[in-house]
Amino acid sequence: MPELPEVETFTRNLREGTAGCFALPGRIVRGYRLHWRKTLASPEPQQLDEWLPGQKVVAVKRRGKFLMLELTAYTMLFHLRMSGDLVTAVLGDDVAFKHIRFELIFKDGSRLIFNDPRKFGRVWVTPDPGEVLSRLGPEPLDASLTPAEFYSRLQGRKRVIKSLLLDQGFIAGLGNIYTDEALHLAGIHPQTSSHSIKARAAGCLLEAIRMVLSEGIARNGASIDWVYRGGEYQNNFRVYGRQGMPCPVCGTHIQRMLVGQRGTHICPQCQKK
Numbered sequence: 001m002p003e004l005p006e007v008e009t010f011t012r013n014l015r016e017g018t019a020g021c022f023a024l025p026g027r028i029v030r031g032y033r034l035h036w037r038k039t040l041a042s043p044e045p046q047q048l049d050e051w052l053p054g055q056k057v058v059a060v061k062r063r064g065k066f067l068m069l070e071l072t073a074y075t076m077l078f079h080l081r082m083s084g085d086l087v088t089a090v091l092g093d094d095v096a097f098k099h100i101r102f103e104l105i106f107k108d109g110s111r112l113i114f115n116d117p118r119k120f121g122r123v124w125v126t127p128d129p130g131e132v133l134s135r136l137g138p139e140p141l142d143a144s145l146t147p148a149e150f151y152s153r154l155q156g157r158k159r160v161i162k163s164l165l166l167d168q169g170f171i172a173g174l175g176n177i178y179t180d181e182a183l184h185l186a187g188i189h190p191q192t193s194s195h196s197i198k199a200r201a202a203g204c205l206l207e208a209i210r211m212v213l214s215e216g217i218a219r220n221g222a223s224i225d226w227v228y229r230g231g232e233y234q235n236n237f238r239v240y241g242r243q244g245m246p247c248p249v250c251g252t253h254i255q256r257m258l259v260g261q262r263g264t265h266i267c268p269q270c271q272k273k
């Protein structure tokens with residue numbers, strides 16, 4: 001499932017025209033095609049017929065795991081969920097993808113294609129992106145999230161740290177991979193109760209989260225299966241998916257366990273309870 005670094009990579013590619021994508025800013029929308037009704041979360045398709053034609057892409061941004069196209073008067077948001085993928089092509093081009101759910105078509109004949117085999121991905125168009133994003137917690141890489149603020153947010157919850165970090169309302173953008181990597185780097189056991197984490201450890205954890213996310217972005221995200229292509233961060237995993245292999249810090253065998261029903265990877269030596 002794409003997490004913050006993977007969505008950031010899509011965002012950058014669609015903004016700057018890298019990795020085989022067209023840059024979207026400046027393009028004028030002609031219309032759209034909806035191939036799977038449920039993919040469009042909001043509004044009704046008839047409303048889109050009215051809203052979209054003539055809108056210009058002003059910017060491509062990210063918030064948490066949402067990719068946002070800022071249009072002249074509206075914002076289009078994508079959530080890739082399990083298997084969503086975004087590519088660009090020109091009309092008439094034969095695209096190899098078999099699970100196209102939504103296409104945004106531009107006046108110059110180019111198009112943005114949302115491919116999604118598992119069908120959980122969603123698209124929203126709204127005059128106010130706050131309607132979709134209002135429940136998200138702070139951006140982990142935003143400097144306005146200070147160690148003191150992060151510590152106080154941990155203190156305010158009595159939850160298992162791994163589950164709390166996966167909660168998008170607590171902090172936005174983390175999923176299973178980067179949570180496991182950050183907890184190992186910070187030396188914190190995933191079942192630790194959030195309010196028992198001391199100020200200094202909380203500061204280390206925030207720093208670890210920022211480090212693994214930044215490394216992930218620098219390597220274009222992690223490609224662990226067929227879902228997400230082009231990333232290289234999987235070659236740098238410390239614990240994720242490495243059960244039975246040695247911890248890069250101490251050599252102890254990495255273990256896999258369940259925390260809140262999510263497969264979780266730890267070094268039992270570096271991450272003592």
Ligand SMILES: [Zn+2]
Pocket residue numbers: 247248249250251252267268269270271
């Ligand atoms: Zn270790």
